[in-house]
Amino acid sequence: MNCVHYTSYSEARAHFKDLLDDAGRGRVVTVQREHRSAAVVDQERLRALLASSVPARAEVVAEAGGWSIFIPGLPLAADGATFGVAVDEMVDALREYAEDWQDRLLDAPNHAGNWGLVQFVGLSTDEQLRDWLVGPGR
CATH class of the missing domain: 3.30.160.620 (Double Stranded RNA Binding Domain)
Incomplete structure (x- = not known):
């Protein structure tokens, strides 16, 4: 599966525009922070x-x-x-x-x-x- 995963919030912050663009397109986007992972999704979806x-x-x-x-x-x-x-x-x-x-x-x-x-x-x-x-x- 082709999903976008950032291993830290620093990495996500460095690629924030891409992160938002990918989420807006409906791709699976996650950000790891310590032992938890958060998903970033398009609001309307x-x-x-x-x-x-x-x-x-x-x-x-x-x-x-x-x-x-x-x-x-x-x-x-x-x-x-x-x-x-x-x-x-x-x-x-x-x-x-x-x-x-x-x-x-x-x-x-x-x-x-x-x-x-x-x-x-x-x-x-x-x-x-x-x-x-x-x-x-x-």
Whole structure:
């Protein structure tokens, strides 16, 4: 397999433009640091992969003259007077959860498995998150 591997961050830094170009083209690019290896990938390629592997499973309920959205298995819920407002509130809730996860929840056993979701949220625009929650153009 033809992959690009840098044996140190100094080597990667010396070839940084090539590293980014190769990652952007979709090549396998890794950087070794001590006993760990990190992958460098194109943001949109990773976001698209995460979108397909992290289903939204959002449930929307019309109730009491408004709308509620929640994602089963996650401590996330949002309400709004209109469907659009509820979706916008859920996007905000996803962003807040991702921030909390980065700050303090990443090591909590009941949240550690949400790494993919947090990465997906961080790599997505608000519009992309809306589409992910309710489908494109809705």
